[in-house]
Amino acid sequence: xxxQSLELWTQSEWVNLVHYKAGTWPGSWRSATEDPRxxxxxxxxxxxxxELQATLAAFTALATLADDHxxxxxxxxxxxxxSKLDLGDLPKPNCAAYQxxxxxxxxxxxxxxxxxxxxNSPSSMFGHTLLRLDPDEDGGGSEYLSFAVNFGAMVxxxxxxxxxxxxxxxGNYPGQFEVDHYYKKIREYNTGENRDIWEYPxxxxxxxxxxxxxxxxxxxxxxxxxxxxxxxxSYRILELxxxxxxxxxxxSGFPLTAIPIDTVRAVARTGLIQGKxxxxxxGTVLKQRLAAVPDALHDTVIExxxxxxxxxxxxLQALDPKTRARLIDAAYKYLRFTQTGAERDPVVAQRSFRxxxxxxxxAAELSQSDVTKLEPGASPDLSHxxxxxxxxxxxxxSHDYLTLGLRLSLHSLQENRAGFPIxxxxxxxxxxxxxxxxxxxxxxxxDVVDILSLSPRDAFFKPLSWAIQTGVDRQWTGSREHRVxxxxxxxxxxxxxxxxxxxxxLTTARLEYNHGYDTRTQPALGLRxxxxxxxxxxxxxxxxxTEKFANGEARTRVELRHNLRxxxxxxxxxxxxxxxxxxxxxxxxxxxxxxxx
Amino acid sequence: MKKLLTxxxxxxxxxxxxxxxxxxxxxxxGNMLFQGNSGIVYHFLASTTNGTxxxxxxxxxxxxxxxxxxxxxxxxxKAMVTAMMDEFSADVAVGEGEALTAVAVAYGVAKEDRAxxxxxxxxxxxxxxxxxxVTADEVVANLEALMKADAQLSQYVI
Numbered sequence: 001x002x003x004q005s006l007e008l009w010t011q012s013e014w015v016n017l018v019h020y021k022a023g024t025w026p027g028s029w030r031s032a033t034e035d036p037r038x039x040x041x042x043x044x045x046x047x048x049x050x051e052l053q054a055t056l057a058a059f060t061a062l063a064t065l066a067d068d069h070x071x072x073x074x075x076x077x078x079x080x081x082x083s084k085l086d087l088g089d090l091p092k093p094n095c096a097a098y099q100x101x102x103x104x105x106x107x108x109x110x111x112x113x114x115x116x117x118x119x120n121s122p123s124s125m126f127g128h129t130l131l132r133l134d135p136d137e138d139g140g141g142s143e144y145l146s147f148a149v150n151f152g153a154m155v156x157x158x159x160x161x162x163x164x165x166x167x168x169x170x171g172n173y174p175g176q177f178e179v180d181h182y183y184k185k186i187r188e189y190n191t192g193e194n195r196d197i198w199e200y201p202x203x204x205x206x207x208x209x210x211x212x213x214x215x216x217x218x219x220x221x222x223x224x225x226x227x228x229x230x231x232x233x234s235y236r237i238l239e240l241x242x243x244x245x246x247x248x249x250x251x252s253g254f255p256l257t258a259i260p261i262d263t264v265r266a267v268a269r270t271g272l273i274q275g276k277x278x279x280x281x282x283g284t285v286l287k288q289r290l291a292a293v294p295d296a297l298h299d300t301v302i303e304x305x306x307x308x309x310x311x312x313x314x315x316l317q318a319l320d321p322k323t324r325a326r327l328i329d330a331a332y333k334y335l336r337f338t339q340t341g342a343e344r345d346p347v348v349a350q351r352s353f354r355x356x357x358x359x360x361x362x363a364a365e366l367s368q369s370d371v372t373k374l375e376p377g378a379s380p381d382l383s384h385x386x387x388x389x390x391x392x393x394x395x396x397x398s399h400d401y402l403t404l405g406l407r408l409s410l411h412s413l414q415e416n417r418a419g420f421p422i423x424x425x426x427x428x429x430x431x432x433x434x435x436x437x438x439x440x441x442x443x444x445x446x447d448v449v450d451i452l453s454l455s456p457r458d459a460f461f462k463p464l465s466w467a468i469q470t471g472v473d474r475q476w477t478g479s480r481e482h483r484v485x486x487x488x489x490x491x492x493x494x495x496x497x498x499x500x501x502x503x504x505x506l507t508t509a510r511l512e513y514n515h516g517y518d519t520r521t522q523p524a525l526g527l528r529x530x531x532x533x534x535x536x537x538x539x540x541x542x543x544x545x546t547e548k549f550a551n552g553e554a555r556t557r558v559e560l561r562h563n564l565r566x567x568x569x570x571x572x573x574x575x576x577x578x579x580x581x582x583x584x585x586x587x588x589x590x591x592x593x594x595x596x597x
Numbered sequence: 598m599k600k601l602l603t604x605x606x607x608x609x610x611x612x613x614x615x616x617x618x619x620x621x622x623x624x625x626x627g628n629m630l631f632q633g634n635s636g637i638v639y640h641f642l643a644s645t646t647n648g649t650x651x652x653x654x655x656x657x658x659x660x661x662x663x664x665x666x667x668x669x670x671x672x673x674x675k676a677m678v679t680a681m682m683d684e685f686s687a688d689v690a691v692g693e694g695e696a697l698t699a700v701a702v703a704y705g706v707a708k709e710d711r712a713x714x715x716x717x718x719x720x721x722x723x724x725x726x727x728x729x730x731v732t733a734d735e736v737v738a739n740l741e742a743l744m745k746a747d748a749q750l751s752q753y754v755i
Contacts, residue, residue, distance in 0.1 A: 141711075144681070144699035183681060183699065329691075336683070346729075353729035360690040360722040 006084065009048040013080050016243050017215065019224075020048055032231065032239075038222045040070060056081065059090055069093035076214035076243070098217060105147050105179065107133035107209050110244070112200040112237070112273065113148070114264055115189035116380050119283065120455045120463040122426035124195070125410055127260035127380060129234045132182050132199070133213065144183035149216060151177050151236040153226035168228035175226030177219050177236070190281045192340065197279040198379050200264065202272045204244050212244040230256055234263040241267065248272075259409060264381045278376040283461070286337050289330040290460065297327055298459060304331035305338065308354035325365035328358045334460060383419025385569055385596035386410050390432075392573075392592035402435040403444050403592070413452055413532060414541045414563040415594075416571060423454030423465075423494060423502050423532065430471075443483060447471040454504045454532070456496035465494045465504055467528075476581045477516030477553075484514040490528055500534035510547060517551060524549040537565040556580040569596040677703040678740070679733035686726055692719030704744075704753045713749050 008014055018039075019032040023046070031038070031045040039045055041054035055077055058070030071078050072095035081087065111132040117124045131149040135142075153173035167173050189195045204212070226232065235258040238250040248270050254263065267273055280288070293301060303310050304327070310316060316324065332355040339348055359366075390405035408429030411420050427450040434444035448471045455463035470487040477484075492506030510524040526547030533540045539562070546556045562574040570593070577588040677700045678685055688694030692715050701714045718725060718740065725731075725739045744750040 141695070141698045141708075142702035144695055145677075145702055181680075183684075183696075187681075187684075332687070336687075349729045353726070356686060356690045356726075357722070359687075360719065363691045363719060366691050 008081075008084055009052040013243075013246050014048060014052060016239065016246070017077055017080065017218075018044070018048060018051055019239065033222055033224045035222045035224075038218070040074075056085075056087075059087065061091065063091035063093040066094050067097045069095070071095065072098050074218050076211060076218055079211070079214060101217060102213070105133060105213055106135040107147070107213050108136055108206040109134045110202045110204045110209050110212065111146075112202055112264060112267055113185070114198045114200065114260065114380060115185075115193075115195045116198060117421045117424065118193045118195045119421070119461070120453050120466075122424040122451050122453050124193075125420060125424060125426050127264075129237050129260045129263060130185065131212075131237055131240065133209065144181070144186065146182045147179050148182045148185045149177060149179055149237075149240070150185070151175055151224075151233045153228075168226070171225035171227045171231070173226045174223040175231075175233075175236070176221065176223055177216060179216065186279065190279060194281045194283040194340065196281045196284055196376065198381075199277040199279060200267070200273045200381075201275040201277070202241075202267070203274040204241075204272070208244040212240055215240065215243045230254065230258050232258055232260075234258050234260040238263055238266065241270075241272065245272070257408075259386050261380050261383065262386050268381060276379055278379070280376070282333075282337055282340065284376075286330070286333045286460070289326065289333050292326045293330045294323065297323070300327060301330045301334055302459060304328070304355065305335035305351065308351050308358065311358055321362065321365045325359075325362035328355055328362055329366060331355055332359055337460075378418035380419045382568070383411070384416050384571075387597055389595045389597070390573075390592050392432075392590050394588060394590040396588040397586055400437055403432050403590075404435065405430070405432040405444075405592075407431070413454070414539045414561050414573070416537075416563075416565045416568070417534065417539070418568070422500070422534075423452075423456065423504075425450070425452040427451075443472065445471065445473045454494040454502055456494045456502060458496070465492045465506060466490065467506055467508070475512070475514060475516070475555075476579065476584065476586055477514055479584065480516070482514055482516045484512050484516075486510060486512040492528075502532040503530075504532070505529040508545070508547065512549075517549075517553070519551060522549045522551055522553070524553075524555075526555075539563045539565075554582060570594065571596075675733075675737045678737050682733055682736070685736075689718045689722055689725060692716060706750065706753050710749055710753075713747075714744075717743055717747055717750060 014020075015029075020029045021032060022028070023030045029046055029048050034045050039051055039054075040058045041047060041050040044051035044054060055070060055074060058074075059078060059081075061069060063069065066072065069091075071090065071093055075095075075098060111134060113130045113132050115128050115130075117127070130151075132143070133147045133149065135146065153168065153175045186197070189197055224231065224236065235251065235254060238254070238258070242248055242250055250263070250266050250270060253266055290298065290301065300310065300316070308331075311324075311328070316327070319327065332352065335348065335352055335355060339345070339352075342348075386409045388405070388407040390403070390407070392403035392405065394401050394403060407427060410426050410428065411424070412427060413423070413425040427447055430445070430447040430450060432444035432446070434442050436442070447469060450469045450471070452467045453463075454465045455461070457463060466489070468487075468489040472483055472485050474481050475484050476482075488508060488510035490506035490508035492504060494502050494504040497503055506528045508526040508528050510526065512522050512524065513520055514522060524547040526545060528543065528545040530541060530543030541559075541561045541563075543559045543561075544557070546554070548554045557580070558578045560576045564572045564574075566572060573590075573592040573594055575588075575590045575592070577586075577590075579586050579588070681696045681699070684694070684696035685700060688697035697715055697718065698711060701711045704714075706714050721739075721743050724743060725736055727735075727739075741754045744754045
């Protein structure tokens with residue numbers, strides 16, 4: 001057996017094709033899937049050698065098996081084994097299903113696609129990745145017809161949030177690849193969820209892309225356990241790229257978590273990315289069109305959506321044709337935007353149609369040049385690293401201490417916003433150790449989840465602002481410091497002051513478990529408000545918050561935080577805190593160096 | 598005459614429970630103009646790593662009624678119009694756009710004829726879309742009639 005002498009089953013191409021990972025015992029293997037349809041040997045999921053032998057044997061089966069023949073199902077394995085071994089005269093089954101698939105999925109190039117964040121949902125800041133397969137170099141202007149390759153969990157939409165989270169963390173959801181037209185993805189992300197899409201063309205050659213598509217066919221209908229944090233959409237995409245271009249290593253850098261935006265950066269580091277393309281969401285386009293309409297007419301944009309016949313009024317008739325065209329365009333786009341996620345409403349459909357008719361009459365005034373090129377902000381791959389190390393020096397009342405911090409992910413309000421949406425914060429797993437001047441080490445704080453969503457409201461966009469946080473922090477209670485477990489949240493509203501500044505206010509609620517109280521579990525209600533100012537590399541965030549507990553305790557805090565960007569991956573943070581927790585108040589000043597990676 | 602073909606690549610058998618049933622939200626009404634988008638289920642932390650909720654066929658595609666089918670369909674301009682009524686109508690109104698291009702490509706319209714296709718559609722907006730209740734099938738019939746009557750574009754419709 002040539003395969004024996006070459007020990008082909010130990011080669012990385014084979015290991016990748018069958019999705020093996022080193023098992024718990026040295027020398028043992030486990031495939032990421034246990035789906036029996038993916039294996040030809042009974043113990044194939046744990047024995048690369050047996051699977052290889054069974055594959056070679058199955059290739060010689062009778063051609064009459066047709067579409068069920070191993071040669072038709074395991075096209076990529078066949079191609080690779082042919083390149084390594086002389087397989088002689090194999091039967092030639094007719095692979096009609098595969099041929100039909102290849103007829104349809106004409107792929108010569110691949111694009112890595114990153115739908116970015118949606119408004120008001122900081123949790124979407126982790127992103128998502130999929131692949132797009134293009135038939136030729138420039139897509140021929142038909143990217144809509146290209147195929148998207150998406151690995152997703154098969155989620156039961158009726159699952160409630162907790163159940164969903166539990167299943168997602170424990171791998172209870174099956175995940176599968178789906179191949180579908182890209183326009184559906186555009187519709188889903190750009191329109192349905194209002195997320196900008198970033199597209200990163202890859203420099204995979206046509207033969208490499210071919211290998212990827214062949215392997216996709218092998219994975220058709222094969223279920224993998226879907227884990228939200230590590231073996232998720234992005235991780236499987238990395239595996240596909242490793243198969244497309246043997247010799248690159250993308251997955252080993254993600255042993256514990258695969259944050260989609262980090263996977264994009266990993267692909268970039270490997271030298272696979274050769275460009276960038278921005279596909280704005282419905283909301284982004286609308287904002288841009290509104291910007292082209294004079295402010296004085298913004299109310300009219302909304303009126304037109306309610307009553308298109310306003311266009312016949314003298315004041316709007318008198319507008320110059322270009323302004324009128326832009327007004328109609330914005331009104332149509334705004335009306336459609338308000339219908340996102342809604343059932344078809346015959347009245348709205350009729351108004352939309354009226355506006356579209358008017359738009360058609362003004363099409364000449366809406367030439368390409370009029371639609372100014374959107375200037376997107378920094379792309380998500382240029383954001384600061386997902387993890388953060390921090391070293392702090394603090395002075396609280398009369399004593400000094402050091403803090404050492406590790407944050408597993410992702411971004412705080414005051415940090416360098418390049419590549420992130422404004423007013424969004426999500427931190428998962430933020431640990432802070434405190435080292436006193438006497439050498440005593442203790443926990444300073446631990447945020448399990450810390451989310452803040454401050455999306456500005458205006459006449460057109462009306463998101464709520466919200467916050468939720470849970471973890472352990474320090475509170476002065478009865479003249480001494482206690483570490484308290486808490487969960488708190490808030491709801492409110494945010495206004496934009498100019499392009500880069502926010503003013504926000506939230507009503508808050510808090511539940512705290514504090515040893516310093518007679519009744520340890522205490523609920524509180526409060527208010528929280530602040531200002532976020534961005535000036536070049538400096539961000540300043542001032543916040544005032546007050547709370548009253550069920551047991552009568554009241555707290556007020558005033559905080560001023562400054563964040564100075566030193567480079568993409570480094571920042572200096574200066575914080576001033578004044579906390580009034582009757583009977584006494586404390587002042588705390590800190591300087592923190594933050595490094596992102 | 599190049600036509601794009603399409604076939605259902607796979608209907609996930611093990612996950613029938615998750616598959617979208619014909620008659621679901623994207624059927625029937627789906628070919629009406631100005632359809633509302635189906636709502637998205639918002640999960641508190643769901644979006645950290647998207648699950649695709651619901652429909653999990655490996656393949657696709659839209660029949661004339663927007664339903665998933667398991668047969669093989671000719672994937673021409675007709676299906677594209679059906680699938681993207683909103684985008685297509687807006688592009689026709691302004692005379693350019695990706696949805697309009699995609700429909701042209703699906704009809705096999707050569708690059709050099711696409712401007713003519715766009716302009717024909719734009720100038721005949723009222724013919725293509727006589728009312729807001731027009732169905733995709735009617736739009737397609739109107740479009741093909743216009744193309745047949747056009748010297749440059751008649752070659753693309755049989």
